[in-house]
Every structure is written in C-alpha cells, then in structure tokens.
Amino acid sequence: MQITEIFSSQLPVGETLSIKRSRFEPTQKKENLKRISIVSGTHGDELEGQYVIYLLASWLNKNQSLINGIIDLYPAVNALGIDSITRGFPLYEVDLNRAFPGGKEEYLPGQVVYALAQDVKGSDIAIDIHSSNIFLREIPQIRINKEFSEFTLPHAKELNCDFIWIHDAVTVLEATFSHTLNQMGTRTLVVEMGVGMRLTKEYGVQLLNGILNLMKKEGIILSDEVFEAREPFLSEVGEVFYINAPTSGLFVPELNHCAVISKNEKIGTIVNPLDGAILETIYAPSGGILFTLREYPIVYEGSLLARIFGNNDEKN
Numbered sequence: 001m002q003i004t005e006i007f008s009s010q011l012p013v014g015e016t017l018s019i020k021r022s023r024f025e026p027t028q029k030k031e032n033l034k035r036i037s038i039v040s041g042t043h044g045d046e047l048e049g050q051y052v053i054y055l056l057a058s059w060l061n062k063n064q065s066l067i068n069g070i071i072d073l074y075p076a077v078n079a080l081g082i083d084s085i086t087r088g089f090p091l092y093e094v095d096l097n098r099a100f101p102g103g104k105e106e107y108l109p110g111q112v113v114y115a116l117a118q119d120v121k122g123s124d125i126a127i128d129i130h131s132s133n134i135f136l137r138e139i140p141q142i143r144i145n146k147e148f149s150e151f152t153l154p155h156a157k158e159l160n161c162d163f164i165w166i167h168d169a170v171t172v173l174e175a176t177f178s179h180t181l182n183q184m185g186t187r188t189l190v191v192e193m194g195v196g197m198r199l200t201k202e203y204g205v206q207l208l209n210g211i212l213n214l215m216k217k218e219g220i221i222l223s224d225e226v227f228e229a230r231e232p233f234l235s236e237v238g239e240v241f242y243i244n245a246p247t248s249g250l251f252v253p254e255l256n257h258c259a260v261i262s263k264n265e266k267i268g269t270i271v272n273p274l275d276g277a278i279l280e281t282i283y284a285p286s287g288g289i290l291f292t293l294r295e296y297p298i299v300y301e302g303s304l305l306a307r308i309f310g311n312n313d314e315k316n
C-alpha cells in the first residue's frame with residue numbers, strides 16, 4: 001500500500017491542507033489492471049464512509065495476495081471540514097460537491113475538487129460514499145442518474161444496498177463529483193447511508209460486503225469467498241412518498257428505521273413537551289420500505305420526517 005498526497009496548500013492560518021490517497025495494487029507488476037476509486041468525506045460532517053474505507057483497507061491489508069487490480073482510497077476529501085466538524089469547506093463556506101469540475105486557477109475549493117477529479121480520472125469505477133446529514137437517517141442506498149444508468153445500474157446491484165434510486169436527468173446536479181466523473185467515462189455511483197456525525201457499524205459492514213462483491217465480479221480481487229449481495233428495491237417499479245411535518249414540535253418516531261411497513265402504520269408523533277399534548281400522529285400514506293427517517297427530533301412545519309418507497313405490488 002502506498003500513500004500519496006494528491007493536493008496540498010499552505011493556509012493563511014499557518015496550517016497545511018493535505019488531501020491523501022492510499023493505493024493498493026498487486027505486489028507483482030501486471031498489465032491492464034482494472035481500477036476502482038472509493039471516495040468519502042466530501043461533506044465534512046459525514047463520517048460513515050470513513051468507517052467503510054477503514055474496513056476495506058483493513059481487509060486489503062490482510063488479503064494482499066488476492067489483489068488483482070488497483071484500489072484507490074480517498075477517505076477524507078474535505079479534510080479541513082472533517083477536522084473542524086463542518087459540512088462545507090471551511091473559510092469559504094462552499095459545498096465541495098457543488099464545486100466540480102473546478103480548476104487549477106480557481107479559488108481553493110475549486111482547486112481541491114479539480115485535483116480529486118484529475119486523480120480519479122481513468123478509473124473504471126468510482127464509488128462516492130455520503131452519509132446524509134445530522135437530520136435524516138438513510139438505509140444503505142444508491143443514487144444514480146438515469147443518463148448513465150445503462151452502465152452504472154449493473155454495478156449498483158452488486159453493492160449489497162437496500163434501495164436504488166434512479167434520478168431523472170432534470171433533477172441531477174452537474175457540479176457534483178459523480179456527474180463530472182461519469183462524463184469523463186468513469187462509472188460512478190453515489191451511496192447514501194446512515195446519518196451525519198455518527199457511525200452505523202452494521203451499515204459499514206453491509207457496504208464493505210457489497211464493495212468486495214463488486215470487486216470480485218470485476219476481477220479486482222480474486223477470492224473464493226462468497227460476499228453478500230442482497231436484492232435491492234428499484235425506484236422505477238414504484239413510487240417515492242415524502243412525509244413532511246404538518247406542524248412544529250418534538251418528533252418521536254414509533255418505528256425502527258428501515259422497516260418494511262404497511263399503509264396507515266404509525267410512523268411517529270409530534271408532541272409538545274410543555275403541556276404534554278400530542279399535536280399530530282403521523283401515519284404511512286403507503287405500504288413499502290421506510291428508507292429515510294428523521295433523526296434530529298426538533299421539527300418545523302414542512303420538515304422532512306420520512307420517505308417511503310412503495311413498490312407497485314405492495315402499496316397496500
């Protein structure tokens with residue numbers, strides 16, 4: 001394994017910004033190896049991806065002889081944000097995942113994303129791991145753009161996630177890592193899982209298995225082990241329901257996250273701690289899989305409480 005600094009810059013405060021990549025490859029030189037890049041920490045408050053990358057690096061360290069491709073790991077793209085518990089790029093207040101493709105002569109955030117895109121460029125596959133934000137918990141899911149789905153969907157199905165959400169081209173943001181890399185010819189998938197500022201160990205293990213399964217299918221690792229790849233729900237065969245808070249208050253969830261639920265099942269209540277009143281009771285508008293659930297309990301009218309994916313056969 002080799003660690004390389006892909007970007008560094010002197011900061012006005014006297015510190016150095018340094019973004020690093022670790023590379024795993026076969027000990028013996030081989031031609032025409034496939035390359036996969038795993039990226040995380042573009043948002044400094046999302047840490048689930050760091051755990052997945054730790055698990056993967058640890059696995060690769062123990063199984064060096066099985067490596068048959070190039071595996072590049074970028075656990076902390078927004079290193080400054082991670083150090084200061086900030087979602088955006090500190091000092092500039094910029095969302096790095098809205099700053100692609102960037103450029104060498106741009107302001108600092110633009111230089112960072114440019115360096116990352118140039119370094120990942122040429123990979124066969126890239127996986128960008130996000131973990132929602134501090135408000136919402138997400139079950140492991142893949143978000144892909146319809147424009148590139150012909151190439152990315154088969155890979156998404158190998159990743160052992162519960163749900164694949166295919167977005168129409170109109171709702172896709174072009175200044176993201178995934179859009180930029182897909183346009184450069186790297187098949188890029190976005191994973192959303194867990195919640196901001198926390199680790200969900202079982203999700204980490206779930207995605208590790210998916211990544212190992214995909215790498216095995218692609219010949220990037222040679223292993224006899226069977227890695228789990230559960231059958232995901234596909235957004236195209238049903239409908240996503242958004243449940244927003246009808247009033248402000250303290251949201252108390254009733255369900256376990258990720259539950260398969262039936263129509264009219266109780267999702268939770270919005271209560272008033274001051275007088276002990278239940279202000280609203282929230283029921284599922286559809287049966288299906290509850291894939292997003294409010295984690296941060298204070299809600300305002302309109303706050304997102306949950307998202308349900310209703311499979312066409314199971315809506316009732």
Ligand SMILES: [Zn+2]
Nearest residue numbers: 043046130131
């Ligand atoms: Zn994110």
